[in-house]
Amino acid sequence: MNCPQCDHNETKVIETRMGKDSSSIKRRRQCLQCEHRFNTLESIIREELLVLKRNGKKELFNREKILGGILMATEKCPVDIKQLKNLAEEVADSLESQYDSEIPSLKIGEAIMDRLKKIDQIAYVRFASVYKDFRNISEMAQEISSLTPPDNE
Numbered sequence: 772m773n774c775p776q777c778d779h780n781e782t783k784v785i786e787t788r789m790g791k792d793s794s795s796i797k798r799r800r801q802c803l804q805c806e807h808r809f810n811t812l813e814s815i816i817r818e819e820l821l822v823l824k825r826n827g828k829k830e831l832f833n834r835e836k837i838l839g840g841i842l843m844a845t846e847k848c849p850v851d852i853k854q855l856k857n858l859a860e861e862v863a864d865s866l867e868s869q870y871d872s873e874i875p876s877l878k879i880g881e882a883i884m885d886r887l888k889k890i891d892q893i894a895y896v897r898f899a900s901v902y903k904d905f906r907n908i909s910e911m912a913q914e915i916s917s918l919t920p921p922d923n924e
């Protein structure tokens with residue numbers, strides 16, 4: 772990075788500080804030629820994650836949409852909203868670490884279902900009915916019968 776004063780290309784770092792969030796770093800630098808001091812800000816650039824939908828279209832990966840989808844599916848189920856928020860976070864985190872550029876939309880549904888199954892089975896079946904595109908009722912019945920009954924009943 773060249774000095775903004777004299778355009779010299781050698782500087783030394785005299786101070787390094789964490790930015791507002793932990794994903795950026797501020798550095799105070801000094802030009803080795805004219806001794807001018809200036810600040811630089813370094814931050815991580817994430818490549819845009821895209822969702823590859825079943826119809827072949829792509830859209831930007833949106834963490835909030837995950838929670839939105841879960842909330843919609845579980846609207847009338849007695850599930851703790853905090854639990855669902857955590858679930859959505861977990862799903863988004865794991866997808867972001869698993870995929871670099873494109874996530875097939877089915878994988879998002881699967882990741883949500885895997886976790887939802889452990890929280891609330893009715894919510895799971897509702898969600899699954901949307902995401903798995905059940906072709907008929909018997910397929911859905913199969914899915915339901917494959918669930919283990921909850922321990923507290």
Ligand SMILES: [Zn+2]
Pocket residue numbers: 774775776777778779802803804805806807
């Ligand atoms: Zn300079």
